[in-house]
Amino acid sequence: MKKRQMYLRMITASLMRRRSRMLVALLSIAIGATILSGLVTIYYDVPRQMGAQFRNYGANMIFTASDEEMSLDDVHQSANMIPSDDLIGMTPYRYENIRIRERPIVVAGTDMESIKLTSPYWRIQGDYPATSEQILIGANVAESFRLKVGDMLTVSYTPEGAVATDEETVLDNMIDFEITGILDTGGSEEDYVYVSLEDLETLTENKGSIDVAELSVQANSDELAGYADKINDSGLPVLAKLVKRVTASETTVLSKLQALVLLVTVVVLALTMICVATTMTAVVAERRKEIGLRKAIGASDSSIIKEFIGESMLLGGLGGIFGSVLGFIFAQQVSIHVFSSSITFQPLLIPITILVSVLVTGLSSLMPIRSATEVDPALVLKGE
Amino acid sequence: MFGRMIRGTLLRQWKKMLMIAFTIALGASLASAMLSVMLDVEDKVNQELKTYGANITVVPKSASVLNDIYEVEGGETTGAYLREDELGKIKTIFWAFNIVDYAPFVNVKGTLEDGTDVSVVGSWFNHHMELPTGEELDAGIASLRSWWEIESGEWLDEQSNENAQIAMIGTSLAQKLGVSVGDTLHIKGSASDGDFHITGIFDAGGDEDDQIFVPLNTAQALANLDGCIDSIEVSALTTPENELAIKVAQDPSSVTVSQYELWYCTAYASSICYQIQEVITDSVASPVRQVADSEGAILEKTKLLMILITILSLIGAALGICNLVTASVMERSSEIGLMKAIGAQNGAISGLVLTEIFITAIFGGVIGFFAGFGFAQIIGQTVFNSAITLKPMVIPIVSILVVLVTLAGSIPAIRMLLRLRPAEVLHGGR
Numbered sequence: 001m002k003k004r005q006m007y008l009r010m011i012t013a014s015l016m017r018r019r020s021r022m023l024v025a026l027l028s029i030a031i032g033a034t035i036l037s038g039l040v041t042i043y044y045d046v047p048r049q050m051g052a053q054f055r056n057y058g059a060n061m062i063f064t065a066s067d068e069e070m071s072l073d074d075v076h077q078s079a080n081m082i083p084s085d086d087l088i089g090m091t092p093y094r095y096e097n098i099r100i101r102e103r104p105i106v107v108a109g110t111d112m113e114s115i116k117l118t119s120p121y122w123r124i125q126g127d128y129p130a131t132s133e134q135i136l137i138g139a140n141v142a143e144s145f146r147l148k149v150g151d152m153l154t155v156s157y158t159p160e161g162a163v164a165t166d167e168e169t170v171l172d173n174m175i176d177f178e179i180t181g182i183l184d185t186g187g188s189e190e191d192y193v194y195v196s197l198e199d200l201e202t203l204t205e206n207k208g209s210i211d212v213a214e215l216s217v218q219a220n221s222d223e224l225a226g227y228a229d230k231i232n233d234s235g236l237p238v239l240a241k242l243v244k245r246v247t248a249s250e251t252t253v254l255s256k257l258q259a260l261v262l263l264v265t266v267v268v269l270a271l272t273m274i275c276v277a278t279t280m281t282a283v284v285a286e287r288r289k290e291i292g293l294r295k296a297i298g299a300s301d302s303s304i305i306k307e308f309i310g311e312s313m314l315l316g317g318l319g320g321i322f323g324s325v326l327g328f329i330f331a332q333q334v335s336i337h338v339f340s341s342s343i344t345f346q347p348l349l350i351p352i353t354i355l356v357s358v359l360v361t362g363l364s365s366l367m368p369i370r371s372a373t374e375v376d377p378a379l380v381l382k383g384e
Numbered sequence: 385m386f387g388r389m390i391r392g393t394l395l396r397q398w399k400k401m402l403m404i405a406f407t408i409a410l411g412a413s414l415a416s417a418m419l420s421v422m423l424d425v426e427d428k429v430n431q432e433l434k435t436y437g438a439n440i441t442v443v444p445k446s447a448s449v450l451n452d453i454y455e456v457e458g459g460e461t462t463g464a465y466l467r468e469d470e471l472g473k474i475k476t477i478f479w480a481f482n483i484v485d486y487a488p489f490v491n492v493k494g495t496l497e498d499g500t501d502v503s504v505v506g507s508w509f510n511h512h513m514e515l516p517t518g519e520e521l522d523a524g525i526a527s528l529r530s531w532w533e534i535e536s537g538e539w540l541d542e543q544s545n546e547n548a549q550i551a552m553i554g555t556s557l558a559q560k561l562g563v564s565v566g567d568t569l570h571i572k573g574s575a576s577d578g579d580f581h582i583t584g585i586f587d588a589g590g591d592e593d594d595q596i597f598v599p600l601n602t603a604q605a606l607a608n609l610d611g612c613i614d615s616i617e618v619s620a621l622t623t624p625e626n627e628l629a630i631k632v633a634q635d636p637s638s639v640t641v642s643q644y645e646l647w648y649c650t651a652y653a654s655s656i657c658y659q660i661q662e663v664i665t666d667s668v669a670s671p672v673r674q675v676a677d678s679e680g681a682i683l684e685k686t687k688l689l690m691i692l693i694t695i696l697s698l699i700g701a702a703l704g705i706c707n708l709v710t711a712s713v714m715e716r717s718s719e720i721g722l723m724k725a726i727g728a729q730n731g732a733i734s735g736l737v738l739t740e741i742f743i744t745a746i747f748g749g750v751i752g753f754f755a756g757f758g759f760a761q762i763i764g765q766t767v768f769n770s771a772i773t774l775k776p777m778v779i780p781i782v783s784i785l786v787v788l789v790t791l792a793g794s795i796p797a798i799r800m801l802l803r804l805r806p807a808e809v810l811h812g813g814r
Binding site for chain 2: 021024025027028031032034035038039042046050053054056057058119120121122123184185186187241242243244245246247248249252253256257259260261263264267268271272274275276278279281282283286330333334337338339
């Protein structure tokens with residue numbers, strides 16, 4: 001017991017006495033540990049964070065009707081089979097043919113709020129419709145009819161079964177819509193007009209069925225395929241399909257990005273650890289005189305090695321603790337600045353960081369201590 | 385004398401100096417590796433994002449208004465086409481170097497022997513082009529549709545099968561018709577007909593699964609549309625759009641001449657579109673927002689992430705070097721005490737120590753720079769299968785960093801040592 005107390009006192013006293021030198025060493029270990037814990041935290045979080053960025057590409061799964069008609073309830077029920085944490089958005093679309101100034105146009109009844117989630121790349125001049133009797137029109141439609149935001153647009157629909165003779169066209173259902181926005185996507189969406197599902201119901205006087213639903217799911221392609229199989233086996237009249245173009249490409253690019261961060265982490269870590277090791281070597285090497293003195297007054301090699309290693313490991317542990325805290329703060333800052341979301345805390349990383357710093361400092365001081373103990377004390381003390 | 389003293393230190397204490405050089409080399413290699421990767425990551429990730437396919441589509445001017453509005457399918461009655469002989473011009477625009485790939489499309493209606501109507505698409509698969517600039521390029525959907533899964537057979541090879549009647553067929557259509565690779569389909573177009581040999585069945589996960597893809601010229605022959613194409617898909621490396629790009633794209637007359645020139649000479653999707661419109665008669669080129677905008681977002685995030693990681697590793701490298709330099713200067717207290725005791729002036733001592741450290745630093749820095757560039761190449765080859773280009777600006781940044789860090793590490797230590805009294809130091813006290 002006494003011996004251990006003495007040992008501890010020797011170690012702490014040595015650290016306290018040589019405060020400035022030890023601070024230098026501690027700083028270097030703490031930096032190493034910060035880089036270790038920071039980069040590894042980022043590495044683990046990158047697939048999740050980047051995956052969220054890839055959802056900018058929009059839907060990666062679509063629902064179509066299998067054999068029977070698909071109702072809005074069926075779609076919601078199917079979407080609920082996907083964990084709500086992973087499901088970013090689901091947009092149902094119901095397509096109908098309508099007429100604007102006697103020209104046929106395709107109208108899509110949909111949910112404007114969820115479009116923002118599943119098609120974040122849509123560029124709107126003006127705003128999305130917020131209330132009923134508002135309409136979003138494609139850029140091509142706006143150009144061909146010379147319409148602009150704020151104009152009123154009359155949309156007419158011929159109910160099914162009505163024969164389009166001259167007398168009966170007056171029976172068309174008509175609604176006046178206010179144009180709130182013009183849509184620019186660079187794709188075929190520019191040829192359509194968009195209203196809310198409720199408005200389309202009023203216009204067609206029937207509930208109709210959903211033609212397509214677009215889903216944006218945050219998951220890798222295997223998980224996605226699993227969800228799709230589950231939905232297809234559920235017996236609902238819904239056929240879930242993956243949008244191959246998005247899922248396949250996402251897998252390719254995401255794996256490259258992850259490999260990039262991994263490799264960068266490995267290179268940075270290796271170099272930093274060597275840096276820490278050289279600093280420790282330098283710090284220990286300059287204490288050759290002290291080692292010589294101890295040997296001269298009769299300390300055994302093993303007790304000297306034990307004491308010095310103990311000292312280094314204590315430093316390593318302290319540095320590791322500082323580093324893991326600083327590393328997490330760094331990773332958190334990166335995550336907030338780059339992805340505007342907080343990072344997941346990896347509890348396991350704290351003991352690993354401390355362990356690695358203790359090991360690196362311990363091992364890197366072992367070599368210079370060994371060589372110092374091998375030297376004749378007289379030579380060292382004389383200053384050779 | 386000065387030179388001899390320095391040479392003396394470097395030779396006598398070569399072990400210590402080597403260690404300083406080694407640490408500086410490590411720090412410098414870390415800095416140059418991270419900087420090289422960071423500066424090149426945008427280009428590399430941009431290349432990877434090309435797997436999402438075309439980010440610009442080109443259609444005839446009138447068709448862009450008419451197309452789906454009248455529900456005209458098949459493209460035969462719109463009457464507006466782009467000219468096939470102008471396709472090569474896309475590779476002659478200002479940003480030609482950024483055009484990675486492109487393919488023309490022509491849609492024709494075909495009828496099979498049993499009377500079913502099928503949609504036949506003519507395109508390039510791996511079309512070989514020799515450009516007027518002397519460059520050679522293989523363009524076509526083999527690379528533009530990288531997500532297609534070939535279920536059986538293989539990609540249609542148009543280079544070795546010139547003018548052959550071959551086709552690739554979508555998986556759902558193949559199932560419907562009950563055909564497999566090696567079978568022959570008789571397709572009757574509006575002008576002529578032919579027996580098409582099926583070389584591959586693909587799964588595209590979309591509408592294309594119900595289509596038949598054939599080489600461009602055979603599709604044109606089916607409908608007597610020689611030299612006509614419906615649309616062009618272009619895959620280009622672009623810069624994420626900013627305020628200026630959006631402003632010019634909306635109304636070019638709203639900006640000054642210099643802003644306009646800046647826009648024209650930057651690889652925005654909108655300026656590349658504009659330049660394509662200049663060379664293709666009566667065309668409208670528009671960015672595919674789904675691809676173009678998402679690319680921009682992902683590129684920016686990746687770049688920012690790499691910048692922050694680089695900053696962290698630069699700080700780490702800097703502090704590491706700083707530490708070691710301080711430690712190694714402090715170690716020489718007795719030597720400096722001796723110099724002071726025999727009458728050396730503070731300036732002379734500082735000059736001597738600094739010069740020694742700088743010679744070591746330059747040595748270590750140069751080695752470190754090349755080692756770091758090597759690390760960057762390893763990263764580039766492993767992750768992206770291509771070399772990281774050396775950006776000239778890495779050299780000054782790394783040299784300034786090494787100089788600053790060495791100064792910051794040695795000056796406080798030297799000043800501290802100069803304050804010590806020689807007698808104390810030499811006596812072996814503190």
